[in-house]
Amino acid sequence: MRTLIFGFYILSFTTLAKAPIFTSAELLHPPANVIRTCCAFGVDLSVAHIPFVKKTDIVTASDIGTHHYLGSKDERNGIIYTKRGGFIDLGHLRDYADWTVYLYNVIQSRMESEEPVVLNLESEGGTKTIILHNLRELKRDKVSNLAAKIAYDLSVWHEIATWFGASYIPMIPERYSSFSPEDLYSNLLGAQLAIRAIESDGMGI
Numbered sequence: 001m002r003t004l005i006f007g008f009y010i011l012s013f014t015t016l017a018k019a020p021i022f023t024s025a026e027l028l029h030p031p032a033n034v035i036r037t038c039c040a041f042g043v044d045l046s047v048a049h050i051p052f053v054k055k056t057d058i059v060t061a062s063d064i065g066t067h068h069y070l071g072s073k074d075e076r077n078g079i080i081y082t083k084r085g086g087f088i089d090l091g092h093l094r095d096y097a098d099w100t101v102y103l104y105n106v107i108q109s110r111m112e113s114e115e116p117v118v119l120n121l122e123s124e125g126g127t128k129t130i131i132l133h134n135l136r137e138l139k140r141d142k143v144s145n146l147a148a149k150i151a152y153d154l155s156v157w158h159e160i161a162t163w164f165g166a167s168y169i170p171m172i173p174e175r176y177s178s179f180s181p182e183d184l185y186s187n188l189l190g191a192q193l194a195i196r197a198i199e200s201d202g203m204g205i
Contacts, residue, residue: 159179
């Protein structure tokens with residue numbers, strides 16, 4: 001099982017081994033809501049009350065495709081069960097890996113700024129603004145950790161916002177999936193995997 005999980009890490013994050021260099025980071029941040037439409041916890045789920053149409057988001061390791069920044073149909077996301085982490089939502093994992101990489105690039109590009117860095121993010125149950133102070137005092141080997149911490153905090157806000165009615169598709173509530181058991185751990189794992197990918201010297205984009 002350890003070999004299987006390690007193989008999944010390598011396969012999924014080959015394209016994320018070093019953080020992409022953005023020409024305009026502000027224009028390439030992940031959207032406020034869900035990037036990847038994934039994944040309801042369960043099997044044989046009804047689809048918009050359409051009779052006889054069912055959807056299952058549980059996948060096996062052989063179903064998993066390669067990770068792409070901001071998503072791709074080639075990723076083939078779903079929920080996978082792991083020995084040590086339990087159920088992992090690959091959509092959540094990859095969303096917050098992307099957020100970590102985006103924030104890492106923003107921080108890296110602004111570390112010489114003497115002024116606070118202000119990031120106005122899209123609305124999600126309210127306005128969201130990230131203000132970064134004193135980046136010149138931040139050690140470069142701590143940038144990925146700070147990026148991951150902010151990304152995880154954003155993931156917690158997403159769960160809170162959907163609990164109180166925010167949704168990706170208007171008039172279709174997402175409260176049923178707020179704080180489901182696999183979400184926050186998947187978000188945390190995505191941020192941690194992004195740190196490993198960013199700091200890796202063994203793989204290229």
